[in-house]
Amino acid sequence: MLEFEKVVPQVERMGRALAAQNVTLNERMDDAWEFFKSLSDLDAIHARIQLARQRDAGFRGAAPLNEPINRAYPLPATPARATIIAADGSQIYPNTHVAALYYLTNVGIFVYHHGSDALPEQVTEPRLFYTDQYLRDKQGQLINNTAVNARRTVAELQMLARESWERRHIDYPLLALSDGPLLFWVGKDVPDGRQLENEYLGAMVHLHDTHAAMQRDLAQMASLIGYVDRPTSAFVVSLIHLMRLEDDEVRRSMLDTNLELEGVIDRPFMFKLLQPGERSALFVQQSPQNKRYHDKGASYEIVFFYLNVGSAQDYHLARVEMPMWVARQPEMIDVAHALVYDQCQVMWRYPYALTRADELAVVRAHERTQLNELIEIELRRNEQRVEHSEKLESKAVRHGRKRYAHRFGR
């Protein structure tokens, strides 16, 4: 129970503190914006980033690929036809308070035939994991939720790759849409983390194969996009910070934070730069994870641009990520740019295909309850003892769960 009379004064203090913080940040931002607008020399920027690399200064900002960074790139023409395949996933985490230990991943795929009246396709793939091989690590400990998330992410990209490959014969551009960043790495708390990372990269290679096959057979293209809604990244701000330093200041201690720009994110800069439909320049995020992707193959390094998917009255920013094999072909950039923006207009600021993939994937609370009941029935059928934890039982009572509460006509 939340006692609002105790929270309200804290909320009021929070509002005042954030407003004061924003005033200070806005003043700093105005200076930085003026500086950003003057950054037109790509060679100078690349030289400075190279200097940071040589000094191992730990620069984690954005490196421009091959376009001037202080200008916007207009919305290209939308292709007449295209196949858009979106993937998303959800999960049920292992729960020691239910009758049996298991976890479930559910991946939803939504196929939208852009420019056609054809009925979109939908595919779901639920997978139930219940053996120790999947549930426990090498020390016999129950895996954590991060491990489930990592496996689900790999399953999403694998299914996206599989469904894209199956549609490689369609003679239109293909856009594979994934929800969230494309860079994937796991911590040490995830069992077989390195294997998962390799499987993820394998799925990316599979998508690249789809592109190669479509190019060879149809002179068409297949792109992979990671869509990040309302990004809070500060990659461009970090670049501005780097460029404002003197040469002799380019060292790790100066790049640990963005100093007076610390706390400022890219979004307000991009709102100043980009009109609805426009994208930013292409950037490569400088990070050890992305370097590992690059080291696996130059085609797999992750590149991104910002895109204003909002309207004149209501700006909305997305970060659109793609592998280098997409980024180095301008026509593929244009197709991705136009289609992502078009999808966002169907759904008012978010890609329609991703919304539907999410809807297909999500496991709702009542479905989780039904699955638990199914498992209990199956256990009983197999003469297994079914026990619930006291914690779960008391929760059900406290929350007043009503399973069959309905009446005629509502």
Place this chain on the structure above:
Amino acid sequence: MNETAQQPVIGSVLRASTVGFVCGTRSQEIIHPSFGAFVRTRHGQSADFDVIGVIYAISIDDDPLVRQLIMANNLPHAAARDQRENRMVPVEISVLNVGFIQDNVIYHNLPPRPPLSLDQVCLCDQHTVVHFTRQLDFLRLILNTGDVPTEQLLAAALLQAASARPRNERYAFLVDAGRRLAGMLSHDLPRLQHLLQLIRPA
């Protein structure tokens, strides 16, 4: 009265009581049901009777995704088809029970038990409608029901029952129904007048 197999299925029972039931269907399948239409449940093997009812409301539930699509105001036909044909957004059809059929005999009373969840619901064929409405006892059942638009429902049901009859019998049927209503609503002349206006033969 066994022609129901040919009649279009309009949905399946979602929830029910002896007074009425709600059946659900997908939004692209609401071509057939209409307000005031007579429907019957097609019972499973365990039930020994079919419930006869009259549709008194057809509603489509609120849906956050549809709201957003409306806000965007830029809906391609493929997305509209997706919403109507792929998504599990049920249309709810509310039905008032007015009788039941057991062993091919029609009863103008509430059924002894409600239909079961997922029982199929189909429109009554013309023969059943004519047969059921030979007696007009169901009029009182509708008149005495709250929470439904009584006059509109009675008028729609009577007009549907009239149109199920041969053209030369329709006038007499409606006049007879008007007389019955006059007997039932003698204490409420404005309501009676409104109802008679609604069912006045063309």
